[in-house]
Amino acid sequence: MKFVFIVNPIAGSEDKARIFKNIKSAFRHNDHEMIIEETQAQGDAKDIASRYAAEFGGDCVIVACGGDGTVHEVANGLAHTDTPMLLLPMGTGNDFAKKVYGTKDIDVEQIISKFGFFGGDIEYEVKPIDLIDYNGDKCINVMSFGLDTIVETVGRKMVAKAPFLGQKAYTVAIFPVLMKPLHYTISFDVTCVDRDGNEYQMKEDNKDYVLFAICNASYYGGGFCPAPNSKLDDGLLDFALVNGMPLHKALPIIPKYSDGKANEETFPGIITTGRLKRGRIWMEDGSNLLGNCDGENFTYNEVNFTVEEKAINLCVLK
Numbered sequence: 001m002k003f004v005f006i007v008n009p010i011a012g013s014e015d016k017a018r019i020f021k022n023i024k025s026a027f028r029h030n031d032h033e034m035i036i037e038e039t040q041a042q043g044d045a046k047d048i049a050s051r052y053a054a055e056f057g058g059d060c061v062i063v064a065c066g067g068d069g070t071v072h073e074v075a076n077g078l079a080h081t082d083t084p085m086l087l088l089p090m091g092t093g094n095d096f097a098k099k100v101y102g103t104k105d106i107d108v109e110q111i112i113s114k115f116g117f118f119g120g121d122i123e124y125e126v127k128p129i130d131l132i133d134y135n136g137d138k139c140i141n142v143m144s145f146g147l148d149t150i151v152e153t154v155g156r157k158m159v160a161k162a163p164f165l166g167q168k169a170y171t172v173a174i175f176p177v178l179m180k181p182l183h184y185t186i187s188f189d190v191t192c193v194d195r196d197g198n199e200y201q202m203k204e205d206n207k208d209y210v211l212f213a214i215c216n217a218s219y220y221g222g223g224f225c226p227a228p229n230s231k232l233d234d235g236l237l238d239f240a241l242v243n244g245m246p247l248h249k250a251l252p253i254i255p256k257y258s259d260g261k262a263n264e265e266t267f268p269g270i271i272t273t274g275r276l277k278r279g280r281i282w283m284e285d286g287s288n289l290l291g292n293c294d295g296e297n298f299t300y301n302e303v304n305f306t307v308e309e310k311a312i313n314l315c316v317l318k
Helices: 016-027 044-059 068-078 095-101 108-115 147-161 168-178 253-258
Strands: 002-007 033-038 060-066 085-089 125-134 137-139 142-146 184-193 199-215 237-243 271-282 291-293 296-298 302-316
Touching (some): 002 016, 002 044, 016 033, 016 108, 044 060, 060 068, 068 085, 068 137, 068 302, 085 108, 137 302, 142 147, 142 184, 147 168, 147 199, 147 291, 147 296
Parallel strands (some): 002 033, 002 060, 085 302
Antiparallel strands (some): 125 137, 125 302, 142 291, 184 199, 199 237, 271 302
């Protein structure tokens, strides 16, 4: 089996060189082939993953070594192929990995060891999971609009200037963003699913809102949790829609939102939560949506999206 390690050289910890030295040493004693591909520019991870998938199919594993940006690109390169993806979270936020490995306290060396990359037999199971298709691109984690997009942007700039902040930068970024009015507008028409499996439409024009998170997984923004009960393979997306509000009402919601405890039961009339399958989101005036997918901002004024069931194969721990 070929294991293709796609590495973002600017993401992650200072221990990366030592970690890869140990992995290389272990590969000398097994029958697998280790290939390292470093990315140089945006889009490289997608292209590399797509190229290996086309050539080797199920006879190789793409190992995404970076943060959510690397995972996003690799997922786009592997969607609807036989080649599975394996995550080694070496980025800043690692939000999708938090869902995959069931913890907010990511220990990448422990994960590497459990997969057998530090010696012994390499073991994993392959699990097909869902993706979100949005305007032809793929989202593996969370698509969101409003406040959190601004926080993501500010947090990323903070990390660039002060790398030591790590994922804490996204928490710090909230405070300057909150100094501005928490009122944005968005229009949407989405197909939701109730607890009995029945579909219904939720539609609003020029909705006054703070944020709208549409989630395949659970975490984003450095650990905020809008969808604690999400499942990666259920053919459904969880969502959280927060109405526009003054700052004093927003402050008590933030810690609950971070902990996955902000929903329509804990904040009735302020937050709407549920599940959906597909929809259309747009700006009535034709301006760009304040939105992102997997932490990558986009410049669409309209997004058409749908859940794609079991669209990518993911390597998980046994």
